[in-house]
Amino acid sequence: MRPVIGRLAIIGQGLIGSSITRAVYERKLARETVVTDASPKVRKRLLELGLGEARIVKTAAEAASGADMIIGCVPVRSFSQVVGEMAPVLKPGAILSDVGSVKQGVVAECLPIIPPGVHFVPAHPLAGTEFSGPDAGLPRLFVNRWCILTPPEGSEETAIDSTRRFWEAMGSRVEVMSPARHDMALAITSHVPHLAAFSIFHTALAQEDKDHSPVIQFSAGAFKDFTRIASSNPVMWRDIFLMNREPVLEALRSFITDMEACARAIEEGDGDTLEKLFSVSRSTRRKVIEKEHISQQPDEPDDALKDTLFRPYSQDN
Secondary structure, eight states: OOOSEEEEEEEOOSHHHHHHHHHHHHHTOEEEEEEEOSOHHHHHHHHHHTOTTOEEOSOHHHHHTTOSEEEEOSOTTTHHHHHHHHGGGOOTTOEEEEOOSOOHHHHHHHGGGSOTTOEEOOEEEOOOOSOOSGGGOOTTTTTTOEEEEOOOTTOOHHHHHHHHHHHHHTTOEEEEOOHHHHHHHHIIIIIHHHHHHHHHHHHHHHHHHHHTOOTTTTOOHHHHHHHGGGGSOHHHHHHHHHHTHHHHHHHHHHHHHHHHHHHHHHHTTOHHHHHHHHHHHHHHHHHHHHHHHHHSOTTSOGGGGGGGTTOOOOTTO
């Protein structure tokens, strides 16, 4: 595949950042790739892993200097600080992007400090695992996954198109929407479900302490599946909930109202209401699965991602 970017800088080498680094090398998407991470331990680990031909530097400013595209893969509340560090070295015409799960707050914080002539095209790849750190990176993490672009109003189409082409070359399906629409959609489809997972895990622990019963030991598969995401990066999710406060609270209040209705139905023995709820949920779930199945490439199933978990990445992979 021909390179779609000249010089690419990737700031942060956790799960998403290291997955981008691996995918860019595997697909030859950049003529030059420069990466960094704020943690010296992570930078040392990157050297040990040998991420293709990526050059590892100490600071975000050093990585961003002269880059045609810069992708910040850092917690959303840290991104504006990183942008401030890079701002003096960002060249005119460069595209600045990110991978965060919140957009309105990030756009509001970053736009005032981005130099004139630098294009800001925020992005959010809807992909991930419960693992974190540079060892968790997967070169095919973004294949057949949505990547949402949320350019601020008035953004140049050429910059949006370039960012779209980059993510499509990574194997993603790309959608463009406003930051506000993104944040509301993610609040209900991702943020509140994560909050529910974190909460149910604490509820189970409290129940175990109260009754001295082996709740965790004998937890069923559904509980384990539901709480899998409770092992996600706590700093990242803390920042997401604080940055996306209003959309999350709106979605959470709706969810609480629905759960209270379920509790009333159970308390009153209203089987018809419960069965109707479960039937609607079941049919909706089937539609989601069918739509996802149609869009999947037969030669690139999701299960293939599991084969590379924690495998050291090198040119021999």
